[in-house]
Amino acid sequence: MNLTERIKKHNAAVRCNSRNRVCYRQACAVCKEDACFAPHELRSRLLRYMVGNEVKCERTWLGRWRCGVCGRTFTDHPDFRTAV
Numbered sequence: 001m002n003l004t005e006r007i008k009k010h011n012a013a014v015r016c017n018s019r020n021r022v023c024y025r026q027a028c029a030v031c032k033e034d035a036c037f038a039p040h041e042l043r044s045r046l047l048r049y050m051v052g053n054e055v056k057c058e059r060t061w062l063g064r065w066r067c068g069v070c071g072r073t074f075t076d077h078p079d080f081r082t083a084v
């Protein structure tokens with residue numbers, strides 16, 4: 001699967017409006033509890049990447065989650081788009 005297909009698959013998995021939304025993080029970064037997250041909101045970002053000599057630009061969606069234990073919210077990043 002190439003990067004464009006991975007981005008489209010990720011967007012479809014993140015944009016569903018329920019607890020079935022994909023979450024890449026396994027444990028809360030603050031309290032270290034495992035996967036006790038509730039869906040919060042979505043954040044949209046433009047992602048530029050190279051394919052050969054061409055620069056591609058795709059809109060990606062990043063899921064925001066709230067930890068059910070400590071109440072902190074965080075943005076969940078797929079492996080092809082690291083946090084900056």
Ligand SMILES: [Zn+2]
Pocket residue numbers: 028029030031032033067068069070071072
């Ligand atoms: Zn937590």
